[in-house]
Amino acid sequence: MNAPGISSEHQADNTVVRVSGDWLLSNLANLAPAILPALPAAGTLLDGAELAALDTSGALRLLEIMRNAGADPQQITHVNFSDTHAAVFELVARNFGDSMIVALPAREGVLAHIGRSSLANWQHICGTINFVGKISHQVFQLLRHPGEFRSQEFIAQIETVFVNAIPLAFAMMFLMGVVFAYLLGIQAEQYGASIFVVDGVSLAMSRELAPVIVAILVAGRSGAAMTAQIGAMKVNDEVDAISVLGLSPYNVLVVPRILALLIALPLLVFIGDVAGILGGMLVAERQLGIEAFAFIARLDQVLPLKTVLLGLIKAPVFALFIGVIACRMGLTVAHDAHSVGANTTSTVVQSIVAVIIINAMFAVAFVELGF
Known part of the structure; x- marks a missing residue:
């Protein structure tokens, strides 16, 4: 299993990011610290000609690296991907935004807190009576x-x-x-x-x-x-x-x-x-x-x-x-x-x-x- 690799180069009209190796969950620990130069929000090409294997975890990690460098995951164009790799990458890219959403804890009012506590205490009392x-x-x-x-x-x-x-x-x-x-x-x-x-x-x-x-x-x-x-x-x-x-x-x-x-x-x-x-x-x-x-x-x-x-x-x-x-x-x-x-x-x-x-x-x- 080849270690996953990633590099980038600037061309005349756009920036090309090349990936290689096996981007699999079991192999991500072998990924060297990925430091990419600043990427444009749009116009980034992702070249997968040297990509050997890709699963959803690898695709998610790849998109996180490119997003941290400035690229918009929805504006990345992938080239030279096999049909299987392209399907996995497109699936993760479509749901990438939803996966980054962190649900904020709901703030409970005073009355709701009192009601919830009262209900819990009542259930505890009923359970104790049943136990006795x-x-x-x-x-x-x-x-x-x-x-x-x-x-x-x-x-x-x-x-x-x-x-x-x-x-x-x-x-x-x-x-x-x-x-x-x-x-x-x-x-x-x-x-x-x-x-x-x-x-x-x-x-x-x-x-x-x-x-x-x-x-x-x-x-x-x-x-x-x-x-x-x-x-x-x-x-x-x-x-x-x-x-x-x-x-x-x-x-x-x-x-x-x-x-x-x-x-x-x-x-x-x-x-x-x-x-x-x-x-x-x-x-x-x-x-x-x-x-x-x-x-x-x-x-x-x-x-x-x-x-x-x-x-x-x-x-x-x-x-x-x-x-x-x-x-x-x-x-x-x-x-x-x-x-x-x-x-x-x-x-x-x-x-x-x-x-x-x-x-x-x-x-x-x-x-x-x-x-």
């Missing part, structure tokens, strides 16, 4: 036929969601307790009320901080992992393979993960309560001089069991929302890697927003009920 309905139906089916429950998958998810998350949850809440007690102790010490650090740390950790922060941790760690796992299975057609085998993807993939979250999150919140209080106890002893036994004695007075239970009650609700969001976003992944990443990010954002909103609703409800 399918899960509920699957749970009722499992209650009727307990033998269909995927116990091994459930145990594997418990290990992933709960056991492997214990060190991270404990460390995060321990440090949170240290920081909270340190900042609170600086203020309390000014008024001689250092002992009230015990009240603030224990109540804040058990009622608000541990449930919310541990839920956000689980959303970013386990929720994102669930979406990525299910999404990767969707891309690899493994979800379709489960259906072909006569199994329910909801039974195999969704229900074990949601149940694992429902069990793991309350336990992680309790561990977070303990870790946060231990962190506060450490700071109280080192910074404020409150001994461990005095801290524990005060803790027994100011931390009722009801407060701890109020924090633990939130955890299953957080877990249910995180699990539903994560699994649904995983099953709605399209067959490309970009969709997996986008849905994983969306899972984290939706889960965190849901946790914050639900926690605010719990706070208002508890106050109204007198808890």
Whole structure:
């Protein structure tokens, strides 16, 4: 295969551009940097006597080179072309102008943007409701036929969601307790009320901080992992393979993960309560001089069991929302890697927003009920 070549020469009445070699898509990489002198817009002859082969890609590249030199593609006259080469060249020349048109993105008005976003949100809400309905139906089916429950998958998810998350949850809440007690102790010490650090740390950790922060941790760690796992299975057609085998993807993939979250999150919140209080106890002893036994004695007075239970009650609700969001976003992944990443990010954002909103609703409800 001969490398494509191009040259030009000026004659008395016009300019002649000569092409040679094989102008084929597979051979264009061998084309030397084509530098033509300025060509007139009209009156350019294209001599193809030495042209060995030509396809549409080669003809398009040839016309681009001549256009960049100043020639009008519609005013080029080709000579010494074979019938086949002439037909290819004429076809590309006729459509050359259309191929250079770049469609500008349509500018969307504010109202159109609001309407499109509202429609997308409505479709997302309807899809979530439909997803919850399918899960509920699957749970009722499992209650009727307990033998269909995927116990091994459930145990594997418990290990992933709960056991492997214990060190991270404990460390995060321990440090949170240290920081909270340190900042609170600086203020309390000014008024001689250092002992009230015990009240603030224990109540804040058990009622608000541990449930919310541990839920956000689980959303970013386990929720994102669930979406990525299910999404990767969707891309690899493994979800379709489960259906072909006569199994329910909801039974195999969704229900074990949601149940694992429902069990793991309350336990992680309790561990977070303990870790946060231990962190506060450490700071109280080192910074404020409150001994461990005095801290524990005060803790027994100011931390009722009801407060701890109020924090633990939130955890299953957080877990249910995180699990539903994560699994649904995983099953709605399209067959490309970009969709997996986008849905994983969306899972984290939706889960965190849901946790914050639900926690605010719990706070208002508890106050109204007198808890």
